[in-house]
Structures are given as structure tokens and as C-alpha cells.
Amino acid sequence: MLGIRDVTHRYRDGTTITLPNWQAQDGEHWALLGPSGSGKTTLLHILGGLLRPQRGQVFIGERRLDQLGERALDQFRGQHIGVVFQTLHLVDALTVENNLRLARYFAGLSQDRNQILEVLDRLGVAEVARHHPHRLSQGQAQRVALARAIINEPAVILADEPTSALDDKTCQQVLELLTAQALACHATLVIATHDARVRGVLEHALELEPAE
């Protein structure tokens, strides 16, 4: 189970986001919809333990993310949550392979080169394992970011606007990859997007209200 209850987040500048109560069952695929500014990224970051809400409860399985301490939260996130950020956040100083290694390292998991190459291969980007991110095409970078999100076989995969910058064909491919990878890990998947092409592709949807 993944969910939030009574969650309100207030940014430093006073902007306050109140989110609806929501929960997903294990393995479900959700689209997180709503116009720009409605709080999709905020909710995704709260679910990913990257942002602590001022108020409310955040559940993943039996855990309450809002009650974990910093270190426990970092480790929990590394082991159980895979995030594909809107601006991918790949580390340019490292090769693709080492970007994935770093994700294993942060989660305190063993480093297995074959496993890393296998995941890159599954996503069709094994040939760029030794490249640095700045040399990748946008489609390749998207796949590498997805590989990094799933390298630890997370229970939850969160993706922020993964298709907005892509043409129709690549958009379709990225959606297929995300859902296929979520199925392969039996992970719960949440894709935040204002991209109309994603609407209706996933089995469930949560629509956030426009900001006041």
C-alpha cells in the first residue's frame, strides 16, 4: 500500500499545498494528473521521501515515511523507491554504469556489474554503459534514468513528467518501458504528468485540483 492522509505542505515562501487523501494498492499503476502548479511534483516528492510534509501521514507498506529519521529515510528510499526526476539528475562526472553503481551504493546494496549491464540491456542502452550522460540522446538519457530508478528493484516507482519533452513515438516507448519495468518488479507505479497522451494509458488516475 502507498498513500497519504491529511497531508498539507507549506513551502518556505508560504505557498501551501493541501493534498487529497489517496491510496494505491501494491502493484497498481497510477497517473497523477492536474494542471501546472496543482501539486503533482510536490506529492511525488512527498511519496518519495524527498520532501517532508508539514502535516499528515505518508504510508508505504507498513511504514510511515513521515515518522522515519533522516538516515533511516535515506536508506529506505534507496532500497524501496525508484524516482525518475523531471530533469533526470544523472551525474555527468560519472559513466552511465557508475551512475547505476552509485544508486546501489547509496542504498547499501552490493555492486554487481552483471546486474547493472543486464538492466541497461533490458532498457536497450547497454551500448552506452561507458558513456557520460552529456553524450546521450534525450531518449537514451530517459532510459538510463529509468534504469537507475529500477536498479534496486524498488517497491515503488515514481516518475515526474517523463514524457513531456518527447515525440509521440518515444513517449509511447517510455510509457511501455515504465509499465513493463513496474510489472517486472511488481512495483506500484505513479506517473505525474500534464501530458494528455498519458491520460487513459494507465489503469488508475488521481486528478489534482488547480491551485487557488
Ligand SMILES: Nc1ncnc2c1ncn2[C@@H]1O[C@H](COP(=O)(O)OP(=O)(O)O)[C@@H](O)[C@H]1O
Ligand atoms: N520550492 C518551492 N518553493 C515554493 N513554492 C513552490 C516550490 N515548489 C513548488 N512550489 C509551488 O507549489 C505549487 C505546486 O507546485 P508543483 O508541486 O511543482 O506542481 P506541479 O508539479 O503540478 O506543476 C505551485 O504553486 C508552486 O509554485
Ligand SMILES: [Mg+2]
Ligand atoms: Mg511538476
